[in-house]
Amino acid sequence: MANKTAESISRDEFFYGHKACAGCGGSLAVRAALKVLGPNAVSVLPAGCMSAVGFNFPQLCFSNNSIISTFAGTASMLTGVEAGLRARGYKDFTAVGFAGDGGTADIGIQALSGAIDRNDNIIYICYDNEAYMNTGIQKSGLTPFGAKTTTTPAGKNIHGNIRPKKNMFEIAAAHDIPYAATASIGNLPDFIKKVQKASQIQGTKYIHVIAPCPTGWGVAPDETVAIAKEVVESGLWYLAEYENGTFRLNYKPKEFSSVEAYLRKQGRFKHLTDEDIKIIEASRDKKWEYINKNFEL
Amino acid sequence: MRPYIREKKNFTFDDVPENTSFEAGYLTTVNSGWRSIRPVINGDRCVGCEQCYLYCPDGVISINNGKAVIDYDFCKGCGICAKICKIGAIEMEAERK
Numbered sequence: 001m002a003n004k005t006a007e008s009i010s011r012d013e014f015f016y017g018h019k020a021c022a023g024c025g026g027s028l029a030v031r032a033a034l035k036v037l038g039p040n041a042v043s044v045l046p047a048g049c050m051s052a053v054g055f056n057f058p059q060l061c062f063s064n065n066s067i068i069s070t071f072a073g074t075a076s077m078l079t080g081v082e083a084g085l086r087a088r089g090y091k092d093f094t095a096v097g098f099a100g101d102g103g104t105a106d107i108g109i110q111a112l113s114g115a116i117d118r119n120d121n122i123i124y125i126c127y128d129n130e131a132y133m134n135t136g137i138q139k140s141g142l143t144p145f146g147a148k149t150t151t152t153p154a155g156k157n158i159h160g161n162i163r164p165k166k167n168m169f170e171i172a173a174a175h176d177i178p179y180a181a182t183a184s185i186g187n188l189p190d191f192i193k194k195v196q197k198a199s200q201i202q203g204t205k206y207i208h209v210i211a212p213c214p215t216g217w218g219v220a221p222d223e224t225v226a227i228a229k230e231v232v233e234s235g236l237w238y239l240a241e242y243e244n245g246t247f248r249l250n251y252k253p254k255e256f257s258s259v260e261a262y263l264r265k266q267g268r269f270k271h272l273t274d275e276d277i278k279i280i281e282a283s284r285d286k287k288w289e290y291i292n293k294n295f296e297l
Numbered sequence: 298m299r300p301y302i303r304e305k306k307n308f309t310f311d312d313v314p315e316n317t318s319f320e321a322g323y324l325t326t327v328n329s330g331w332r333s334i335r336p337v338i339n340g341d342r343c344v345g346c347e348q349c350y351l352y353c354p355d356g357v358i359s360i361n362n363g364k365a366v367i368d369y370d371f372c373k374g375c376g377i378c379a380k381i382c383k384i385g386a387i388e389m390e391a392e393r394k
């Protein structure tokens with residue numbers, strides 16, 4: 001029984017024996033992307049869970065060349081890696097970064113903006129687990145409204161995070177980047193196709209992949225992939241691309257699944273009131289109004 | 298190829314590289330002790346569709362002669378494979394001690 005997606009990527013494993021929690025969505029994103037890019041990928045990982053679980057001397061879990069960058073410097077180190085290898089005459093390689101949501105939307109955003117501005121030939125992948133997980137679940141600019149973190153606690157008066165999630169995909173696209181995409185680890189064929197496409201394009205590529213964290217989201221380890229599907233089905237996340245100045249929607253749920261069901265099964269949203277859930281539904285509907293108007297199908 | 302277990306030296310501080318580089322894919326410990334439950338493949342049912350192979354976050358499933366095979370040294374027992382297998386060829390069983 002041939003699996004087209006499995007046939008299109010390397011049989012080798014490049015991220016193996018890592019110490020991520022059981023069922024970690026971020027580790028699945030890194031693993032899948034490296035199986036697309038192959039042994040000549042040079043990966044850059046800033047401070048965050050994926051570097052913490054991948055490089056524990058002498059347990060070194062990447063079988064391709066990989067390096068840890070400063071927390072803020074994923075994109076600038078990618079610039080240097082690409083320029084250095086090119087200067088030394090290497091041709092067949094891909095400089096790829098794997099940074100968390102905090103490392104991307106907060107502390108690393110100026111380095112990323114600079115790299116896109118220079119149009120450096122790199123792939124930047126943001127694995128979005130919606131908080132600073134490696135330091136124990138603090139709110140980032142990509143934590144969604146209502147989520148409980150250690151810095152946005154849920155109490156009587158304030159119900160978790162009071163701010164909406166930054167729109168990193170459209171921020172990257174607003175630079176007029178050659179290629180940007182959103183993805184979910186719940187749909188690996190789509191994510192893998194986008195990494196393949198990015199590897200064929202010259203210039204800066206940005207891929208934003210939702211990667212649930214069972215530890216931080218308060219779901220069972222076997223729920224990671226299912227919840228990454230559900231966030232797309234409920235319309236709270238979407239699969240899209242930006243290319244040649246145009247936004248394209250890759251998938252439109254026929255009917256949204258229940259936002260309430262999505263939220264209620266996660267520990268981080270347990271405290272939400274029915275009113276809070278209505279606010280979240282309303283913001284989803286507003287977002288989709290915008291998408292339906294401005295994105296091609 | 299996958300990163301694999303090497304000889305476990307008793308590294309001392311003197312062995313820690315002074316520059317920041319060391320051999321890629323160098324493993325010295327397994328993850329099997331993390332499991333409380335383990336996935337067991339039913340070879341009669343498995344049709345080799347490779348969905349479990351694709352979605353395993355640890356990459357420990359491979360397909361051998363059309364059937365899924367698990368590297369129990371590195372499987373963490375998360376259960377994602379059992380959920381993704383549409384035909385129920387993977388059962389999660391209590392880890393035997």
Ligand SMILES: Cc1ncc(C[n+]2csc(CCOP(=O)(O)OP(=O)(O)O)c2C)c(N)n1
Pocket residue numbers: 026047048049050071072099100101102103104129131132133134135140
């Ligand atoms: C300059 C700097 N500030 C703070 C830290 C501490 N730190 C290490 S990892 C991390 C959280 C990373 O969060 P994110 O980028 O979302 O990745 P995740 O851990 O969630 O995978 C923080 C705050 C650091 N290493 N460097």
Ligand code: SF4
Pocket residue numbers: 019020021022023024025026027049053129133134212213214215216
């Ligand atoms: S805390 Fe979350 S992101 Fe970090 S390794 Fe565990 S599951 Fe993965």
Ligand code: SF4
Pocket residue numbers: 338342343344345346347348349350364365381382383384385386387
């Ligand atoms: S998902 Fe099920 S049927 Fe498919 S290869 Fe895995 S065990 Fe076999």
Ligand code: SF4
Pocket residue numbers: 023335336352353354355356357358367371372373374375376377378379
């Ligand atoms: S239980 Fe988890 S780690 Fe083990 S084979 Fe299944 S998906 Fe992979």
Ligand SMILES: [Mg+2]
Pocket residue numbers: 100101102128129130131132133134
């Ligand atoms: Mg994070």
